[in-house]
Amino acid sequence: MAEVKGSILVADDEESVRNLIRRVLTKMDYAVETACNGEEVLAQIKKQAFDLLIMDIRMPKLDGMEAFKALRIDYPSLPIIMITAYSTVETTLETMRLGAFDYLTKPFDVSEVKMAVEKVFSSCLENADLQDAPVKAPNRHIKAFVGSSPLMQEVFKTIGRVSASDSSVLVQGESGTGKELVARTIHQYSNRKNKPFVTVNCGAIPEGILESEFFGHEKGAFTGAHQQKIGKLELADGGTIFLDEIGEMSPSLQVKLLRALQEREFERVGGNEKIVVDVRIIAATNKNLRQSIQDKSFRADLFYRLNVVSILIPPLRERKEDIPLLAAYFRDKFCGKLGIEPKTISKEVLNVLQAYDWPGNVRELENMLEHALVMSKGRVILVEDLPEEVLSSQKAYGTETGTKQETLRSMVKSLEKEVIAQTLQKTGGNKLQTAKLLDISRRALQYKIEEYGLENRENSYEQE
Numbered sequence: 001m002a003e004v005k006g007s008i009l010v011a012d013d014e015e016s017v018r019n020l021i022r023r024v025l026t027k028m029d030y031a032v033e034t035a036c037n038g039e040e041v042l043a044q045i046k047k048q049a050f051d052l053l054i055m056d057i058r059m060p061k062l063d064g065m066e067a068f069k070a071l072r073i074d075y076p077s078l079p080i081i082m083i084t085a086y087s088t089v090e091t092t093l094e095t096m097r098l099g100a101f102d103y104l105t106k107p108f109d110v111s112e113v114k115m116a117v118e119k120v121f122s123s124c125l126e127n128a129d130l131q132d133a134p135v136k137a138p139n140r141h142i143k144a145f146v147g148s149s150p151l152m153q154e155v156f157k158t159i160g161r162v163s164a165s166d167s168s169v170l171v172q173g174e175s176g177t178g179k180e181l182v183a184r185t186i187h188q189y190s191n192r193k194n195k196p197f198v199t200v201n202c203g204a205i206p207e208g209i210l211e212s213e214f215f216g217h218e219k220g221a222f223t224g225a226h227q228q229k230i231g232k233l234e235l236a237d238g239g240t241i242f243l244d245e246i247g248e249m250s251p252s253l254q255v256k257l258l259r260a261l262q263e264r265e266f267e268r269v270g271g272n273e274k275i276v277v278d279v280r281i282i283a284a285t286n287k288n289l290r291q292s293i294q295d296k297s298f299r300a301d302l303f304y305r306l307n308v309v310s311i312l313i314p315p316l317r318e319r320k321e322d323i324p325l326l327a328a329y330f331r332d333k334f335c336g337k338l339g340i341e342p343k344t345i346s347k348e349v350l351n352v353l354q355a356y357d358w359p360g361n362v363r364e365l366e367n368m369l370e371h372a373l374v375m376s377k378g379r380v381i382l383v384e385d386l387p388e389e390v391l392s393s394q395k396a397y398g399t400e401t402g403t404k405q406e407t408l409r410s411m412v413k414s415l416e417k418e419v420i421a422q423t424l425q426k427t428g429g430n431k432l433q434t435a436k437l438l439d440i441s442r443r444a445l446q447y448k449i450e451e452y453g454l455e456n457r458e459n460s461y462e463q464e
Contacts (some may be wrong), residue, residue, distance in 0.1 A: 003029065004029060004030065004031045004032070005028070005029050005030050005121060006030055006051035006052065006121055007030070007031045007032075007033070007048070007049070007050045007051050007052075008025055008030050008031070008032050008033075008051065008052045008117070009032075009033050009034070009035060009041065009045065009050045009051060009052070009053045009054070009055075010022055010025070010032060010033070010034045010035070010036040010046060010051065010055075011034070011036070011037070011038070011040070011041045011054070011055040011056060011058055011059065011064065011067075012036070012055075012056040012059070012083070012240065013036050013037060013056060013057075013058070015036075017056070017083075017088075017106075018034045018036070020110070021054060021113055022034055023111060023112045024114065025113075025117065028114065028117070028313060030117070032058075033048070034383030035048075035059050035443035036059065036060075036066060037053075037059040037061040037062055037063060037164075037453040038059055038063055038066055038067030039062045039449070041055060041062075041064075041067050041071075042062070042067060042070060042071070044079070044319075045071065045075060050078065050121075051079070051121070051257060052078075052079050052082045052101075052117065052120050052121070052221075053071070053078055053079070053081070053082070054078075054080075054083065054113075054117075055067065055068070055080060055081070055082055055083070055427060056082075056084060057082055057083070057084040057091060057095075057109070058084060058085070064082060064084075065091070065095070068082065068095070068098060068100070070081060072098055072099065074273050076099075077102045077128030078163075078383065079119070079120045080099075080100050080101060081100065081103070081104065081116050082102075082103050082104070082105075083103075083104045083105070083106060083108070083116070084103075084105060084106065084269065085106035085107075088209075089146070089156055092153065092156040092157055092160060093156055093159055093160040093163070093185070093187075093189055094160065095160060095162045096156075096157050096158075096160025096161045096163075096196065097161070097163050097164050098160070098164075098448045099164070099191050099295075100160075100367070101116070101119070101120055102116045102119070102120075102424055103115060103133050103157055103160075104155075105153065109431060111430070111431055111432040111442070113275060114263040115324055115405070115432060115434075115442065122163055124372075125404075130216060132308060134391050135436075145345070146322065146325045146329045147319060147322040147325065147326070147328050148321070148322065148325065149314075149321050149322050149447060150444065150447040151314040151318060151319050151320040151443075151444070151447060152314070152319060152322060154441070154443055155182070155311060155312075155313060155314075155442065158311050159185055159189070159311065161227065161385065162186060162309045163186045163187075163190045163312075164189075164190065164191070165311050166190075166192075166280050167308040167397050168261075168280070168281045168282070168283070168284045168305065168306050168307070168308045168312060168313070169183075169186060169283070169308065169310075169313045169342055170246075170281065170282075170283050170285070170289075170306045170307040170308075170310050171183060171283070171284040171285075172285070172289075172310065172311070172312050173283070173284075173286065173311065173314070173315070174286050174288070174312070174313075174315050174361055174364070175286050175360070175361065176360045176361030176362055176363030176364055177245070177313040177314070177315060177316070177361045177362060178282035178313060178361075178363075179286075179313060180199065180242060180284065182277060182284075182311060182313065183197075183199075183240070183242040183282040184197060184242075186236070186240070187240040187242075187280075187282070189237070190240070190280070191448070192238065192239050192240055192280060195236075195238040195239030195240070196235060196236050196237075196239035196240075197236075197239055197240050197242065198232050198235050198236035198239065198240070198241045198242070199241075200213060200214065200232050200241065200242070200243050200244065200245055201243060201244045201245055202244060202245045202246050202247075202248050202249045202416055203244070203245030203247075203248035203304070204245070205253075207250045207253060210250075210253060210376060211253055211256065212225075212231065212233060212251070212269050212316060213232055213256065214231050214232055214234060214253075214256075214260075214281065215231040215234075215256075215260070215266050215267070215268055215269055215275075216228070216229045216230045216231030216233075216234055216269065216275075216387070217229050217231075217268050217269035217270050218266060218268050218269070218271040220270065221268070221269045221270025221271070221452065222269070225269075225270065227290045228268075229268075229446045230448075232278060232283045233266065233275075233277055234275055234277060235261065236277070236279045237277045237278060237448040237459060238278055238279070239279065239280070240279065240280045240281075240282060241279050241280070241281060241282070241284075242282050242283050242284070243282070243283040243284070243306075244280065245284070245285060245286070246283040246284065246285050246289075246306065247285040247287035247289055247292055247297075248287075248290070251297065251299065254298065254299045254302050255299070257302065258299065258301060258302045258305060260306055261281060261302075262305070264278065269454070271452065281289075281306060283306045285305070287317055290303075290309075291302050304460065315322075315358070315361055316358040316361045316362055316364075316365065317357050317388045319360050321450075321451075323350070323365070324345075324350055324354075325353050326362060326365055327345055327349075327350065327369060328345065329352060329371035330365065330366050330370070331343065331345060331369055334369060334370045334373050335373065337373070338371065338373060341379065342382045343373065343376060343377060343378075343379055343380060343381050344381065345380075345381045346380050346381060346382055346383070346446060348382070348383050349372070349381055349382065349383055349385075351392045352383055352386060352390065352391075353365070356390055358394045367420045368386065368387055368390065371385075371386070371387050372385040372386055372387075373385075398439045413452075415426060416448070417448075417452040417454070420434070420440070420445070420448055420449065420454060421452075421454055423437055424449075424454065431446065431449070
């Protein structure tokens with residue numbers, strides 16, 4: 001008889017899910033107990049020590065989130081994997097911020113559960129986030145973060161994990177993807193949420209003025225300095241400073257910023273007094289900073305100082321399944337702002353929006369929805385209400401007549417679909433093995449499988 005690797009408690013109000021996970025983990029030589037609600041979870045953990053808890057969020061009597069919060073106080077070192085069929089941005093962020101080891105969204109297949117469990121038991125380092133009692137959740141919800149795609153779920157999970165720490169974060173993504181929104185969300189879910197959130201646009205301020213913006217200046221420090229000015233770093237003391245377009249900063253100012261970040265102190269321009277600050281740094285860029293390092297336009301030491309945790313926001317064209325959700329969100333936002341009755345977005349408009357490539361990303365979609373609402377004459381937003389540049393783009397590719405010419409992007413997608421299909425066939429449908437062979441994440445593979453229609457949805461729960 002194989003030696004038991006560890007003890008696991010599985011909690012879900014669906015008996016079929018409990019039994020499936022128990023069978024899978026038992027075959028992996030784990031001792032498994034089950035519970036059907038949060039009250040049973042707390043009762044069993046008081047009687048018996050478990051190495052891992054896998055728990056659904058929505059359960060009767062006491063739901064998983066309330067049980068989670070109670071366990072974080074009494075059993076802060078217990079690893080917890082949360083699962084749910086009702087994933088929202090708020091629950092993802094809050095779950096990861098509280099210190100969940102992982103967060104799985106139903107429907108999942110058994111390879112995801114296996115991989116998550118193996119990560120728990122193979123980890124040699126204790127999760128520092130699990131050693132601290134949770135802070136009170138912020139009252140304000142992040143409503144502007146809209147997206148259910150696997151790519152955005154990974155972003156939400158990373159935000160939730162990093163928000164509880166003071167580590168520097170580098171947010172990367174194209175213009176218009178929402179980098180500042182990511183920074184504000186991290187701050188809002190952090191222990192610094194009641195302290196200042198200060199932004200500096202490094203690309204919009206001339207170099208001569210930017211130094212004074214950062215560090216402040218004393219009266220008479222230079223021509224025009226008629227009075228003392230407090231810099232943005234000093235204003236952000238105790239809170240978070242967001243450095244947008246960090247890749248545009250001059251090399252000379254990069255040196256001064258690096259010194260201030262390392263020593264946590266600086267002098268105002270023209271001054272001698274040491275100003276000591278405690279700030280969290282979140283930087284953002286739409287540039288490839290590693291390439292900028294090779295080009296000698298960005299310092300490697302500053303890059304590594306900022307890039308403790310990296311968050312890459314996918315462009316809108318790579319998560320088009322989120323477009324209907326985003327469009328509905330912006331429609332409701334502008335209907336309220338403009339004081340007009342709610343309107344319906346026609347199916348034809350959604351088809352056009354999902355066929356468009358969105359060079360301006362979410363920001364462009366937001367502006368487009370406002371334009372369409374202003375131009376719309378009835379209760380339904382029609383194709384003719386969209387901006388001319390979108391309609392012209394659709395006509396150029398023959399979308400309206402169904403004669404769209406094959407573009408480089410469509411050829412790449414066709415090749416990608418074929419490679420994924422062949423690899424799935426080679427591995428006998430094993431998604432974990434397929435992801436490893438293709439050198440992509442398990443969730444990215446699942447996204448591609450759904451996008452290309454390569455999976456029978458009836459087999460969402462993969463059987464052993």
